[in-house]
Amino acid sequence: MTTPALSLIKSDLPEKWQEILADLITDPKELLDFLELDEADNPFSCKAITQFPLIVPRPFAARIEKGNWNDPLLLQVWPDLAEEASDPLRSTDPLQELNFNNEPGLLHKYRGRVLLTAAPHCAIHCRYCFRRHFDYDANTPGRARWTEALDYIAQDRTIEEVILSGGDPLAAADGYLQWLLNELDSIFHLRTVRIHTRLPIVIPQRVTTELRAILKNLRCQVVIVVHSNHRNELDNRVFKALSDLADDGHVLLNQSVLLKGVNDNAASLIALNKALFSQRVLPYYLHLPDAVTGTGHFDVSDAKGRQLIDELRNQLPGYLVPTLVREESGKQSKTRIA
Ligand SMILES: *Cc1c(COP(=O)(O)O)cnc(C)c1O
Numbered sequence: 001m002t003t004p005a006l007s008l009i010k011s012d013l014p015e016k017w018q019e020i021l022a023d024l025i026t027d028p029k030e031l032l033d034f035l036e037l038d039e040a041d042n043p044f045s046c047k048a049i050t051q052f053p054l055i056v057p058r059p060f061a062a063r064i065e066k067g068n069w070n071d072p073l074l075l076q077v078w079p080d081l082a083e084e085a086s087d088p089l090r091s092t093d094p095l096q097e098l099n100f101n102n103e104p105g106l107l108h109k110y111r112g113r114v115l116l117t118a119a120p121h122c123a124i125h126c127r128y129c130f131r132r133h134f135d136y137d138a139n140t141p142g143r144a145r146w147t148e149a150l151d152y153i154a155q156d157r158t159i160e161e162v163i164l165s166g167g168d169p170l171a172a173a174d175g176y177l178q179w180l181l182n183e184l185d186s187i188f189h190l191r192t193v194r195i196h197t198r199l200p201i202v203i204p205q206r207v208t209t210e211l212r213a214i215l216k217n218l219r220c221q222v223v224i225v226v227h228s229n230h231r232n233e234l235d236n237r238v239f240k241a242l243s244d245l246a247d248d249g250h251v252l253l254n255q256s257v258l259l260k261g262v263n264d265n266a267a268s269l270i271a272l273n274k275a276l277f278s279q280r281v282l283p284y285y286l287h288l289p290d291a292v293t294g295t296g297h298f299d300v301s302d303a304k305g306r307q308l309i310d311e312l313r314n315q316l317p318g319y320l321v322p323t324l325v326r327e328e329s330g331k332q333s334k335t336r337i338a
């Protein structure tokens with residue numbers, strides 16, 4: 001296995017994240033050309049990319065091994081024909097998020113914390129995503145329409161933490177992010193702002209001096225939950241982004257999704273968690289995939305998940321073992337599986 005961290009970062013990539021975000025790979029044929037793969041060996045689903053387009057940022061594509069259909073990064077973004085499989089047990093809204101949509105852009109399911117869908121888009125489209133059917137257009141208010149959500153938070157003193165999710169909040173521009181974070185920061189009963197993001201992994205160039213200044217200036221404690229599923233997603237540029245954020249004093253956590261063929265073996269999860277820890281990132285949740293239409297080919301059973309956690313416990317210090325969870329609608333928290 002090659003170690004991406006040791007390979008050089010492709011020098012022809014721009015350093016400005018806005019340029020990278022404006023030049024995403026969206027054509028499956030372009031991706032395959034770049035990866036030296038033949039479409040005839042594994043045709044993509046037109047139906048799937050009509051519903052949820054292919055999006056791969058170039059710094060992420062650069063970490064995919066050429067000529068390897070089973071590459072764990074490629075599997076996460078490839079619109080496989082298997083997505084067309086129909087399954088009556090799957091739904092487009094398995095978590096019934098629409099029921100908890102108290103105000104536009106705001107989900108209040110658990111005590112003490114609310115989730116804001118702060119940005120409508122992502123820098124990458126992960127095929128297993130449980131929000132792949134989510135109506136972001138209806139749920140990402142512009143500045144004016146955030147008033148209702150901000151009032152809701154200001155009026156409920158039991159809310160101590162706001163989670164910015166998405167889409168990906170760091171896919172939004174600095175000006176907007178700074179505005180929203182400052183609005184939240186001025187609500188005095190809030191103690192913590194948590195940002196759930198895949199950007200520092202897929203486009204580490206996003207962690208700029210400007211972004212760092214915005215986060216550092218907040219009164220609230222900042223928790224950044226990155227999302228990485230495989231060791232190969234982490235190269236030296238990602239390491240720098242993570243250690244910059246750690247240097248700024250933020251709490252850094254990682255959540256992963258347990259995905260068949262991608263990371264459903266102990267060696268892979270151990271390598272991932274050790275590499276993240278080298279940059280002061282601790283594991284948080286390991287999610288079993290949700291029963292979302294079009295994602296059945298990633299399914300891992302509960303029993304397999306438990307067995308993997310046992311293996312991790314036998315080989316790692318306790319703080320490097322993530323909590324295996326599933327999200328179930330109507331529960332007070334995520335459901336612990338192991
Ligand atoms: C997952 C989630 C949270 C956060 O839960 P934690 O267990 O604190 O990580 C909060 N709100 C919603 C709607 C969620 O889905």
Ligand code: SF4
Pocket residue numbers: 121122123124125126129130131132166167168198227
């Ligand atoms: S970055 Fe997160 S929200 Fe966006 S597609 Fe991937 S898993 Fe879904």
